[in-house]
Amino acid sequence: MQLTERKLRILQAIIRNYLETGEPVGSRTISKYTDLNLSSATIRNEMSDLEEMGYILQPHTSAGRIPSDKGYRLYVDTMMEEKEKELEELKEMMLEKEDKMDHLLKQVAKLLAVNTNYATMISAPTIHTNKIKFLQLSRVDSNQLLAVVVVEGNVIKNNIIPVSEEMNDETLLKLNILLNTHLNGLALEEINLGMISAMKQQAGIHSTVVGDVIDAIAESIKADEDLEIYTSGANNIFKYPELADQQKASEIINTFEEKQMLTELVQDTLADESNTGIQVYIGNETPIQTMKDCSVVTATYELGEGMRGTIGIIGPKRMDYDKVVGTLKTITHQLDELYKKKT
Amino acid sequence: MQLTERKLRILQAIIRNYLETGEPVGSRTISKYTDLNLSSATIRNEMSDLEEMGYILQPHTSAGRIPSDKGYRLYVDTMMEEKEKELEELKEMMLEKEDKMDHLLKQVAKLLAVNTNYATMISAPTIHTNKIKFLQLSRVDSNQLLAVVVVEGNVIKNNIIPVSEEMNDETLLKLNILLNTHLNGLALEEINLGMISAMKQQAGIHSTVVGDVIDAIAESIKADEDLEIYTSGANNIFKYPELADQQKASEIINTFEEKQMLTELVQDTLADESNTGIQVYIGNETPIQTMKDCSVVTATYELGEGMRGTIGIIGPKRMDYDKVVGTLKTITHQLDELYKKKT
């Protein structure tokens, strides 16, 4: 069957209306609300076609129609006009730059949640090029060393290493020089066993310490490979009756709290290198099972030097896609600006 | 009116039963379930008295009775026998010691949540004696210094300081010695203006840097004075119908997510220096408004060197107080052990 211009407009009208009300929408409503000037009967015929084609469906006989996942998909792909929404407030807040990354991310999540009335999440950027920029051992007390590693992007890791042997200032200095000359500018993957044994040899009697230190460094760089995720506005789901029943709400809230499951979403988004920046998962398209009654919109942001993270907005299927996409674009853009300003 | 032994036993029976079922309990039930051998009529008389005295109340005429806040309070204060609950699993899990504090705390929160079926929270220990143990400046690149501060309890803070002037290795070394000799062993409050100006004078042309560095140190120590709170099991509230209606659930979930409000609870608990370790807030006794339909049990844990934090369990008023208190005691004890083992 042909998807005529008129059918498209009717479908559009149905979706728009359903987004607003959350109620199944009937032929009469469409006939009155649109400027198509068609009677409800005609609309009914068209709707019947649209249903046959799979774009809309009836929750039960003698109810109005609601968009199917396929319908939403069409809407998102073809009909969406990006709203020029006023996000000034948002920009301003972001510009009073918090220099602590996690604070910033928390704020972004919250801002988005308040602004959109959906639940939101944001993953901390994963550092792909984990290049060591600076490295230092210091003695905290007689049996503890402190290893500080700065990797590209000025991310600082530290680790306390227990040592058994006494070390004087001179040896420490030598060790520092040794480590820095060998490891500076390298990523974790580039440090191989050959280098390690070479360093151990040069360290002489302190080779055990070198081994411990390298282990500690490896551990501290790796440590938060399990990426941090910040969420906000989980309780927004209560605003949408179709998600707010106990069973579903409990599951969704749990997913948000556990965060673990959200990583799938992050992975999925980041994996798609080719993406234009914004991805929309409708209903069952989402990689997270518990969110099959939701829609999820994700965006990738980049902070230069290969640091990429994900922002996600989770809401009902009847999500205001226009607004969400617009907001996400603004946010990712802002993050970009912020990074530029900082460097 | 006298609160006779018999009345007490009836009250106890009512509360016990209500804790189990969550339903208002009637005279007949009490008459059958207890070994008091009293008819329902007698029980009714006694219940009538108990109601007059404020220990129980009726949701509506011709419903059974439920405990009032005052009733719960009496129960908690006098009648509770601590259950020797098997917490072996819990002990074991805690003993595979995560050495990262935040991971540990997250785990404890989760463990508690799963174990008790209530919502839980735990605040990171606040460091009261913020004594500087070790301090070091290093040059990351030509216009950035890295300041690392280790305070007592091996808590490490770092901060990147932009500097305008070129500094060679020697100056840096001098500065490090200067700072360490002056500031070592001091708490933030003990650093006064006199010392700062003395240091600046000794630093000569680098006095600006000293100023910047001290500011950075002050900032990094203070930074997370706004204490970190980890929560878990918020969705457990759905298990208790009396909390699970949309309005309440939404509020509670929000409180958990915002965390900000939970600090009140933490403050309140920590403030009471004299407390025996465990505090029970029933209904309106809680400092958090949104939790007025809940009960909150908090415990203070100590990690030596003046580091104290709070653990809280939030559930319905008909909480299994015995179990919760028992569990909390075990946990705080375990944390104590953990600390000892670590040092």
Next chain:
DNA sequence: TGTTAGCACTCAATCAAATAGAGTGCTAAC
């Protein structure tokens, strides 16, 4: 004087039937 049996009464919860209303599909007319 304390305890109990019995009865009238109250009230929430449950169920079934009636009703309203939104919406569809079909047919015949335009």
Next chain:
DNA sequence: GTTAGCACTCTATTTGATTGAGTGCTAACA
């Protein structure tokens, strides 16, 4: 191709009746 009209379907809402748990009170009992 479009529309008006009507019969039909199904859900949601309302209403009224019923049930049952529970109370309070009174009179009888030990």
